[in-house]
Amino acid sequence: MITELGHFALILAFMVAVVQMVVPLIGAHKRWPGWMAVAEPAANAQFLLTAFAFGALAWAFITSDFSLRLVVLNSHSAKPMLYKISGTWGNHEGSMLLWVLIVTLFGAMAAWFGGGLPPTLKARVLSVQSAIAVAFFAFILFTSNPFLRLAVPPFDGQDLNPLLQDPGLAFHPPFLYLGYVGLSMAFSFAVAALIEGRIDAAWGRWVRPWTLAAWIFLTIGIALGSWWAYYELGWGGFWFWDPVENASFMPWLLAAALLHSAIVVEKREALKSWTILLAILAFGFSLIGTFIVRSGLLTSVHAFANDPERGIFILIILAVFTGGALTLFAMRAGAMEAKGVFGMISRESAVVTNNILLAVACFVVFTGTMWPLIAEMFFDRKLSVGPPFFNMAFTPFMVGLGLIMPVGAMLPWKRGRLGRAIWSLRYAFVLAVALGGMAWAMQTGRSMLGPVGLMLGSWMVFGALVDLWSRTGRSGGRLGRLLRLPRADWGKACAHAGLGITMFAIAGLTAWQQEDIRVVQMGEPFDVGAYTLTLQDVVQEEGPNYFVTAGAVTLAKDGREIAQMRPEKRQYPVARMPTTEAAIDYRFLRDVYVVLGDRQADGGWTMRTYVKPLTNWIWGGCLLMALGGALSLSDRRFRVAAGARRVAAQQVAAE
Known part of the structure; x- marks a missing residue:
C-alpha cells in the first residue's frame, strides 16, 4: 500500500511541477501577483510529495519488500540495515529519485529563503527550477520507474553491489x-x-x-x-x-x-x-x-x-x-x-x-574523458586516455592557479600595483622557497615533484595567512581585529589554504610513496622502507552476508611493534562477487597500506604493501576547503536575502 501511495505521490508531484513551471512564468510576464504567488506553495507541495515518494521507496528497502522489482535487484534480507537504507539510492532508479528530490528541495528552499527577492525574479527562478524537475520527473516515470511490481515475488533479493556496501x-x-x-x-x-x-x-x-x-x-x-x-x-x-x-x-x-x-x-x-x-x-x-x-x-x-x-x-x-x-x-x-572598468593589474584581472x-x-x-568515445565514433579507433595524459595536461593549470592566487588576493579592486602586492608576500615566498629547498636537500636522487609541491602548497597557505593578517590594519590591537573579521574573510583563507594543503599532499604522495609486491611466507618478516611486516596467520571467517579470508599482519619499526593489521578478501555468495578490504595503519604523516592477495602453490600469500606519506592531508585539505565555504556561507552578508529587501524597497520607491 505504501509503495502505491509513493508512486501516486510521484505522479502528483509531476503534475504540480508542470503547474509551477507555467503559471508563475506567465504571471511574471503579465505582472499578475496572484499567478506569481502560485510558485511558493507549489514548490512546497512538490517537495513534500517527492519526499513522501522517496520515503516510500526507502521503506520498501528497509522492510525488504521483494514484491518491488528494484528491491529484488538491489537488496537482500541478510544485508546490514545501513546498506538496506543506502540501497535506496545505490541503483539507477533510486538515485534518480534522489536526484529529483534534491531538485525540489532546492526549489522549496528558494521559496523559504527568497523573501527578499523581487517578486518577478522569484517567480521566474521557481518556474525554471520546476522546469528542470518536470524533465526529470518525466525521465523517472517513463523510463526509470522505481515502483514497478513483480507478479511473483521471489523469496529473497539479488543483493546490492558489494562495492557499494x-x-x-x-x-x-x-x-x-x-x-x-x-x-x-x-x-x-x-x-x-x-x-x-x-x-x-x-x-x-x-x-x-x-x-x-x-x-x-x-x-x-x-x-x-x-x-x-x-x-x-x-x-x-x-x-x-x-x-x-x-x-x-x-x-x-x-x-x-x-x-x-x-x-x-x-x-x-x-x-x-x-x-x-x-x-x-x-x-x-x-x-x-x-x-x-x-x-x-x-x-x-x-x-x-x-x-x-x-x-x-x-x-x-x-x-x-x-x-x-x-x-x-x-x-x-x-x-x-559591464559597468565597472578595471586595469590590467587589479583583483578583477586576477579573477579573470x-x-x-x-x-x-x-x-x-x-576532452580526455570524451576522446575515446569521439575516436571510436568518428575515426573507428579504440583508444584509452589514462592518468599520464591528465597528469601532464591538467597539472600546469593548477600550478599556475596556485602561483597567482596569493598575489591576486592581495590586489585591490579596480587598479593596483603588482610590486606592492608581491612585497607584502615577501616573507611568505621566502618561507615557501626555504621549505621546498629543505625537502630537496633531504631527499636523495628523486624528482623535483615533492619539493616543488611543498613550495607551492606552502606559498598558498602562507599567502592566505598574510592576506588575512593584512585585513587587520597597521595599528595596534591587530589580534583583536583579526578575531572580529567577517566570516567570509576567514572562509576565503581556509578554502585557499585547504587547496594548498591538498596540492602539496598529492605532490608529496606521488613523489615519495614506496611500493612492495611479493609472495610472503607465514611467519617470515620482510622490510618495506623503515617498516618490518610479518604475516602471522590467515583465517577463514563468516560475515553478515559474506565470507572472509583475513590475514593477521604485524607492523613494526626499529624492532618495536606499532600495529596489528587485518587485510581481508571478501566473497559475497549472493552477488557472486569478491571485494578487497585493505588494512591501513593511519598516522598523521603517513599510511602503511597492506593488501592480501591469493594463496600460491608453495603455501605463501601474495601481498602488496605501500608506505604512503601525507595521504590523509589530501582529505584534510578538502575538508578545510569545505569548512572555508561553510564559514563564508554563514556570513550574514552573503545569505540569500541579505541586502535584497533593501534593493526591493529602493525599486518600490523608484516606481
Missing part, C-alpha cells in the same frame, strides 16, 4: 547530488535574469550563496568518493581519472570559477556575461556527468546504468536546457553590459586569470 559510499552519493543538483539553482537564477533582462550587483549577491552551497557539497562528495576508492578498491590510489570521477570534478572546477566571477559582479558589476555563461555551463556539466554515469557509453566501476535509451533521454534534457539557455544568452547580450585557468582545466578534463 561500505559506509563511505553510503554517504558519498547524497553529498555529490547535493552539489550536482545544487548548481541547478545558479542555472535557474541565470536563466531567470536573462528572461528579466537585468543582471546587476544584487543578482550577483543572490546567486553566490546557492553556488557556494553546491560547491561545498561537491567538495565533500568528491572527497568521500576519493577516500572510498583509496581504502575499498585495494589498488592504493585515491584518484584514477575515471570518467565518473571526472564527471563530478568538471562541475566543481566551473563552480569554483563561478564563485569568484560572481564576486566581481557583486562588487564591480563587471564580468556579467561571463558569470551568466559559467552558471549555464556549470549545470550543463552536471547534466553531462549524469549522462556519462547512466548512458553506458563510457565504462566505470561507479556507473549506475548500461542503457543507451536512457542516455538518449538525458542527452535530450541536456540539449534542451543547455542549448535553450545559451540561445537566450545570445539574445540577451545587450542586457549584460583564475577563471581562465579553471575553465581551460575543465576543458582538458572533458
Whole structure:
C-alpha cells in the first residue's frame, strides 16, 4: 500500500511541477501577483510529495519488500540495515529519485529563503527550477520507474553491489547530488535574469550563496568518493581519472570559477556575461556527468546504468536546457553590459586569470574523458586516455592557479600595483622557497615533484595567512581585529589554504610513496622502507552476508611493534562477487597500506604493501576547503536575502 501511495505521490508531484513551471512564468510576464504567488506553495507541495515518494521507496528497502522489482535487484534480507537504507539510492532508479528530490528541495528552499527577492525574479527562478524537475520527473516515470511490481515475488533479493556496501559510499552519493543538483539553482537564477533582462550587483549577491552551497557539497562528495576508492578498491590510489570521477570534478572546477566571477559582479558589476555563461555551463556539466554515469557509453566501476535509451533521454534534457539557455544568452547580450572598468593589474584581472585557468582545466578534463568515445565514433579507433595524459595536461593549470592566487588576493579592486602586492608576500615566498629547498636537500636522487609541491602548497597557505593578517590594519590591537573579521574573510583563507594543503599532499604522495609486491611466507618478516611486516596467520571467517579470508599482519619499526593489521578478501555468495578490504595503519604523516592477495602453490600469500606519506592531508585539505565555504556561507552578508529587501524597497520607491 505504501509503495502505491509513493508512486501516486510521484505522479502528483509531476503534475504540480508542470503547474509551477507555467503559471508563475506567465504571471511574471503579465505582472499578475496572484499567478506569481502560485510558485511558493507549489514548490512546497512538490517537495513534500517527492519526499513522501522517496520515503516510500526507502521503506520498501528497509522492510525488504521483494514484491518491488528494484528491491529484488538491489537488496537482500541478510544485508546490514545501513546498506538496506543506502540501497535506496545505490541503483539507477533510486538515485534518480534522489536526484529529483534534491531538485525540489532546492526549489522549496528558494521559496523559504527568497523573501527578499523581487517578486518577478522569484517567480521566474521557481518556474525554471520546476522546469528542470518536470524533465526529470518525466525521465523517472517513463523510463526509470522505481515502483514497478513483480507478479511473483521471489523469496529473497539479488543483493546490492558489494562495492557499494561500505559506509563511505553510503554517504558519498547524497553529498555529490547535493552539489550536482545544487548548481541547478545558479542555472535557474541565470536563466531567470536573462528572461528579466537585468543582471546587476544584487543578482550577483543572490546567486553566490546557492553556488557556494553546491560547491561545498561537491567538495565533500568528491572527497568521500576519493577516500572510498583509496581504502575499498585495494589498488592504493585515491584518484584514477575515471570518467565518473571526472564527471563530478568538471562541475566543481566551473563552480569554483563561478564563485569568484560572481564576486566581481557583486562588487564591480563587471564580468556579467561571463558569470551568466559559467552558471549555464556549470549545470550543463552536471547534466553531462549524469549522462556519462547512466548512458553506458563510457565504462566505470561507479556507473549506475548500461542503457543507451536512457542516455538518449538525458542527452535530450541536456540539449534542451543547455542549448535553450545559451540561445537566450545570445539574445540577451545587450542586457549584460559591464559597468565597472578595471586595469590590467587589479583583483578583477586576477579573477579573470583564475577563471581562465579553471575553465581551460575543465576543458582538458572533458576532452580526455570524451576522446575515446569521439575516436571510436568518428575515426573507428579504440583508444584509452589514462592518468599520464591528465597528469601532464591538467597539472600546469593548477600550478599556475596556485602561483597567482596569493598575489591576486592581495590586489585591490579596480587598479593596483603588482610590486606592492608581491612585497607584502615577501616573507611568505621566502618561507615557501626555504621549505621546498629543505625537502630537496633531504631527499636523495628523486624528482623535483615533492619539493616543488611543498613550495607551492606552502606559498598558498602562507599567502592566505598574510592576506588575512593584512585585513587587520597597521595599528595596534591587530589580534583583536583579526578575531572580529567577517566570516567570509576567514572562509576565503581556509578554502585557499585547504587547496594548498591538498596540492602539496598529492605532490608529496606521488613523489615519495614506496611500493612492495611479493609472495610472503607465514611467519617470515620482510622490510618495506623503515617498516618490518610479518604475516602471522590467515583465517577463514563468516560475515553478515559474506565470507572472509583475513590475514593477521604485524607492523613494526626499529624492532618495536606499532600495529596489528587485518587485510581481508571478501566473497559475497549472493552477488557472486569478491571485494578487497585493505588494512591501513593511519598516522598523521603517513599510511602503511597492506593488501592480501591469493594463496600460491608453495603455501605463501601474495601481498602488496605501500608506505604512503601525507595521504590523509589530501582529505584534510578538502575538508578545510569545505569548512572555508561553510564559514563564508554563514556570513550574514552573503545569505540569500541579505541586502535584497533593501534593493526591493529602493525599486518600490523608484516606481
